[in-house]
Amino acid sequence: xxxxxxxxxxxxxxxxxxxxxxxxxxxxxxxxxxxxxxxxxxxxxxxxxxxxxxxxxxxxxxxxxxxxxxxxxxxxxxxxxxxxxxxxxxxxxxxxxxxxxxxxxxxxxxxxxxxxxxxxxxxxxxxxxxxxxxxxxxxxxxxxxxxxxxxxxxxxxxxxxxxxxxxxxxxxxxxxxxxxxxxxxxxxxxxxxxxxxxxxxxxxxxxxxxxxxxxxxxxxxxxxxxxxxxxxxxxxxxxxxxx
Amino acid sequence: xxxxxxxxxxxxxxxxxxxxxxxxxxxxxxxxxxxxxxxxxxxxxxxxxxxxxxxxxxxxxxxxxxxxxxxxxxxxxxxxxxxxxxxxxxxxxxxxxxxxxxxxxxxxxxxxxxxxxxxxxxxxxxxxxxxxxxxxxxxxxxxxxxxxxxxxxxxxxxxxxxxxxxxxxxxxxxxxxxxxxxxxxxxxxxxxxxxxxxxxxxxxxxxxxxxxxxxxxxxxxxxxxxxxxxxxxxxxxxxxxxxxxxxxxxxxxxxxxxxxxxxxxxxxxxxxxxxxxxxxxxxxxxxxxxxxxxxxxxxxxxxxxxxxxxxxxxxxxxxxxxxxxxxxxxxxxxxxxxxxxxxxxxxxxxxxxxxxxxxxxxxxxxxxxxxxxxxxxxxxxxxxxxxxxxxxxxxxxxxxxxxxxxxxxxxxxxxxxxxxxxxxxxxxxxxxxxxxxxxxxxxxxxxxxxxxxxxxxxxxxxxxxxxxxxxxxxxxxxxx
Numbered sequence: 001x002x003x004x005x006x007x008x009x010x011x012x013x014x015x016x017x018x019x020x021x022x023x024x025x026x027x028x029x030x031x032x033x034x035x036x037x038x039x040x041x042x043x044x045x046x047x048x049x050x051x052x053x054x055x056x057x058x059x060x061x062x063x064x065x066x067x068x069x070x071x072x073x074x075x076x077x078x079x080x081x082x083x084x085x086x087x088x089x090x091x092x093x094x095x096x097x098x099x100x101x102x103x104x105x106x107x108x109x110x111x112x113x114x115x116x117x118x119x120x121x122x123x124x125x126x127x128x129x130x131x132x133x134x135x136x137x138x139x140x141x142x143x144x145x146x147x148x149x150x151x152x153x154x155x156x157x158x159x160x161x162x163x164x165x166x167x168x169x170x171x172x173x174x175x176x177x178x179x180x181x182x183x184x185x186x187x188x189x190x191x192x193x194x195x196x197x198x199x200x201x202x203x204x205x206x207x208x209x210x211x212x213x214x215x216x217x218x219x220x221x222x223x224x225x226x227x228x229x230x231x232x233x234x235x236x237x238x239x240x241x242x243x
Numbered sequence: 244x245x246x247x248x249x250x251x252x253x254x255x256x257x258x259x260x261x262x263x264x265x266x267x268x269x270x271x272x273x274x275x276x277x278x279x280x281x282x283x284x285x286x287x288x289x290x291x292x293x294x295x296x297x298x299x300x301x302x303x304x305x306x307x308x309x310x311x312x313x314x315x316x317x318x319x320x321x322x323x324x325x326x327x328x329x330x331x332x333x334x335x336x337x338x339x340x341x342x343x344x345x346x347x348x349x350x351x352x353x354x355x356x357x358x359x360x361x362x363x364x365x366x367x368x369x370x371x372x373x374x375x376x377x378x379x380x381x382x383x384x385x386x387x388x389x390x391x392x393x394x395x396x397x398x399x400x401x402x403x404x405x406x407x408x409x410x411x412x413x414x415x416x417x418x419x420x421x422x423x424x425x426x427x428x429x430x431x432x433x434x435x436x437x438x439x440x441x442x443x444x445x446x447x448x449x450x451x452x453x454x455x456x457x458x459x460x461x462x463x464x465x466x467x468x469x470x471x472x473x474x475x476x477x478x479x480x481x482x483x484x485x486x487x488x489x490x491x492x493x494x495x496x497x498x499x500x501x502x503x504x505x506x507x508x509x510x511x512x513x514x515x516x517x518x519x520x521x522x523x524x525x526x527x528x529x530x531x532x533x534x535x536x537x538x539x540x541x542x543x544x545x546x547x548x549x550x551x552x553x554x555x556x557x558x559x560x561x562x563x564x565x566x567x568x569x570x571x572x573x574x575x576x577x578x579x580x581x582x583x584x585x586x587x588x589x590x591x592x593x594x595x596x597x598x599x600x601x602x603x604x605x606x607x608x609x610x611x612x613x614x615x616x617x618x619x620x621x622x623x624x625x626x627x628x629x630x631x632x633x634x635x636x637x638x639x640x641x642x643x644x645x646x647x648x649x650x651x652x653x654x655x656x657x658x659x660x661x662x663x664x665x666x667x668x669x670x671x672x673x674x675x676x677x678x679x680x681x682x683x684x685x686x687x688x689x690x691x692x693x694x695x696x697x698x699x700x701x702x703x704x705x706x707x708x709x710x711x712x713x714x715x716x717x718x719x720x721x722x723x
Contacts, residue, residue, distance in 0.1 A: 007704060009655070013665050016702030023711065035708050040661040046652060048604060048623065050630030050640075054652035061656055139605035172563045176603025181690040183601060186257050188694035189265075189567040190603075219695030222680060 001031045001120070002071030006109065008080045009041040010211035015076075018211075021238035022076050022112060029122060038065045044083040047091075049178045056091050060098065063088065066108075067101050072119065073109040076234055077211050078141025081111040086144070111141060113209060113233055117150040123157045129239045130160030134203035136194070136217065137170045138210035151209060151233055158236060166206070167197045173208075175216040187216075195220040198228060209233040251574035251586070253597045257567075264402045264569040268394070271401040272560040278507025279557065286503070298500045299615045301493040302551035305454075305485075306541065312454040312487045313532065319457025323519020325528040330481075333363035336533050340365065340446070340479055341372055343529055347477055349374060349443040353435070355461065355468045356380035357448025358396050358554055359483050361576045362589070363535060365446070376446075377438045379467035384431050388415045394570030396577065397505050397556040402569055435467070445471035445525065449482035450553070451497055452530075453516075455490040459530065461515040462501060468515055478517070478525040484532050485550040497553060500613040504555035536589045543635060545624040549584050551614045558608035558618060564601055573598060580608035584621045587629075593639045596629035668700040 003026055007019050023033050042062050047055025062084070066073055075081050085106045092098035116122055135155060141147045155163055174180065174190025181187075194217060198206045206221075208214040208230050218230040283291045305312055317327045330336035344352070352369065354360065354376055366376045366387070378387040382400035386393055389411055393399030400408070405422040412420035412430055420430055447468065451460040459480050461468045472478045488494060502508045520528045541547050559565045559579025570578035575586040575595065583602060587595040599622045602608075608618040632638035638645075654660045675681045680696040683689060691697055 009661075012704050013668065013700055014698050016704035016707065019704045020707055020711075023708075035712075037705070038658045040658055041655045043655075046648065048626070049648075050623075050626035050628075051648045051652070052627045052631060054648055057652060058655050139603070139607075143606040143610055170607075172603045172605035172607070174563070174603065176605070179600065179603045180694070181687060182597075183254055183257060183564075184690040184694050185254070186564055186567050186601070187603075190563050191695060193563075193567070215698050216695065219680075219697065223695045 003031050003033050003115075004066060004069045004071055004073045004108075005033055005035045006042075006066070006073050006075035006080065006084075007035070007039065008075055008077045008211060010215070011076055014215055015211055015232070018076055018232045018234050022074075022234050025125060025234065025237055026074070029120065029125065031120070034069065034071070036065050036069055042080045042083050044080060044087070045177055047083075047087065052091075059088055059091060059102075063098070063101050063105060066105055071108070072115060073105070074112055074115045075109070076112050076209070076232060078111045078114075078138055078145050078147060079210055079212060081109050081114075082140045082144035084109045111145060111147060111209075113141075113150045113154055114145060114147050117153055123153045125154070125157070125237050127158045127237045127239050128160050129158050129205075129236050131204040132162045132164050132202060133205045133207055133236070134164050134166040134198060134201040135169065135207040136166060136173065136198070136213065138208065138213045139170075139172050141210055142170055151207065154233060154237060155207065158239075161236070164201050164203050166201045166203070168193075169197075173213045173216050175212045177212065180216065191216055191220045195224060195226070198230075199224075199226060203228060205229045205231055205236075207231060207233050207236065249594070251595050251597055253572055253574065253601045256572040256574050257601075260568050260572055263404065264394070264571070265567060267402050267404065268569040269566050271395065271398050272566055275398075275506055275556070275560045279503060279560075280507070282503045282507045282509060291503075294496060294500060295613055295615055297496045298553075298613055299551065301488055301496055302553070302614050303548070305488050305493070306547065306550055308489075309484065309487065309541070312489055313484060315454040316452050316457050316487055316530075316532070319454070320519055320528075320530050321457075323457055323528075325457070325519035325530055328529060328531045330531055330533045330535070332533075332535050333365075333368075336363050336481060336531055336535070337365065337368040339529075339531050340481070341369065341374075343477065343479060343527075344369070344374055344444060347443060347527075349477070351375045351377065351438060351442040352444045352446055353377050353379050353438050353442040353467075353471045353475060354383075355445070355447035355463065355471045356383045356399070357446070357481065358393075358576060359448045359481055359533065360446065361393065363481075363533070365481070377435065377442065379435050379439070379465075379471055380463070381428060381431055381465060381467075384435070385411065388412075392571065392576065394578065395556055395559060396554050396579075402571070439470045439474050442475050444477045444479060445473075445475040447472055447478065447480045449480050449486055450501065451494060452482055452487045453489075453491060453494050454487055456518055459517045460494060460498070461517070462498070462511045462513070463515065464506075464512045466513060468513055472515060472517060473524050476525050477527045477529070479529045479531060480517070481531040481533055483537060484534055485537050501553050501555055504553075504557040504611075504613040539635075540588045543588070546584065546588055546621050548616050549581070549588055549621055551616055552581050552585070553614060554581075555613055557611045557613065561607045561611045562602075563605060563607070564603065573601070580618045580622075581616070584618060584625060587625050592625060592629040592636055596625075596639050599623075599625040599629065662705070665700065672700055 043055040043058030088102035173194040174187040328339045385400040394402040409420040409422040450462045502511045565579040583598040682696045684692045
């Protein structure tokens, strides 16, 4: 099985360690990874800010890059995957070549946990993480892609891990891309509400499997001097050791 | 009238919100959502989804055949002894109501809660012509006394505490009011009793209009709706043209959806059905069918589903943004997610273009909407209208923003420039960086760091990948 790495612009620039771990996990289970080097961004930041023309242009470049490849396309982000999967086909009128390519790419692209559980059909990666863990449900992953159970199933298979419940787990953390800088005060209030719930969960660690939400919540915990670590699911699944 | 050319400043408004407003908003929302989810579970999730789809079909069908169903309404209302008036805009609606009042020497009017009359600022217009208007829904009564606007479409005074209401009653009604909801309600009841009995006109909105019989459906909880529409000799109902549904089968679907979505009730306390003039009711029944921008919205195929809204308020209850700011921050009659699309559609993105951005696109509103309005899609459509302009309105953003977007697009459109940018980011962050974090960034990115630090640009995935791949190639290309 072959995977094209869709590293996402936030992932590449802010969370490269998560990408490296994603590669390690995939290779560990016998999947070969390729990295289409010409990739930049999927265009979502433009499109969702109202700059649809620019968004479409960036999307075309992404499509060109990935259409040259084969196999599955996997990203550590539900938001970017949802954009490619659901938005790209809607961006171009039916009957056009672009639409056709977008539909084909949409069928190939998966978020990491979705890919593992539904395509590879593996949940136990032999990870060991003896901590209390809460799990935030990122909006585009949960409501956008309908990935609800997948993260939990992967976490339950981690040895030593105790899953604790998180109040309002499906409530947005306040990131929202451009929203966070257009309305920073409201974004902050939402982030603080999320962080308060995380703190009240008595978890040592919170899983946030979405780069945007992760930098938001991680930053929030840092600001509040919390010892709770915000981690991408990949970082937990990559934890090997005594089992 | 207010200055309608001033842009709605959601950011400024949101900063002016009191902590008490936020607490009250969240409390109301939590209770409503909890009750809603209980009745949905009882109803059965799958059946509920079927009902939503059926409701969506009803509303969509009605909107696509609006001309036919509105004619049916008109015909049937007239056949039942009622009178039908058509109003293109707020001014025409004001004049129609005022003329009816004038012909009947009306001095006092009792009103049922109605968002549409808020939309056209009817009370203001009538009072300007010397007619007293009494809001009779308890929440609206309070909001009217306070000279405010509802902060929620179904719980208009949720933002006020019982202490504030008691103080308001003491000040405005000159009564000894204690902060006890029961006693406060009693005061309002006493006060309104006289108005119910002496007012010469009752005004209502309408939740639905059933085309096949020309029946107005009013869904209320306090009984005031029945008083307003049965005691005064004249009843005027002002209803948006989008509220029509084909028949009673549709009505059954819509009422089930509405009651559950508003308050988690299986049925609302009072479902009032009014068909023209009844023997034991007001001697005149007037139906004012109001457009006020709705046909324009119908023309916009990306946005027309906004008109399917049945004003249940579930989208505001679930909205994480609304729950941090309350209804007044939206600076208009309709708050929350539905307000963020409806307001710019009604008054233009030039004035209300900031509202579609008051969302994280989390999608909770579209998921809960009983008629499945694709709110996030319409938010994106209106963001585009604000930024790029479309067939309906021109762009409302500055040339500077457009230039910045062009540069961004140019950089992201070129892999080599993109990689250069990433390298420069690492260099330029040096003076700002402390450990893994950047705690303060220059404007406009300080809008991020004022809330939380930004993670430092770090690592080099591409460099790592190259080494990793080379190592694998040497070891035979097999993963260990």
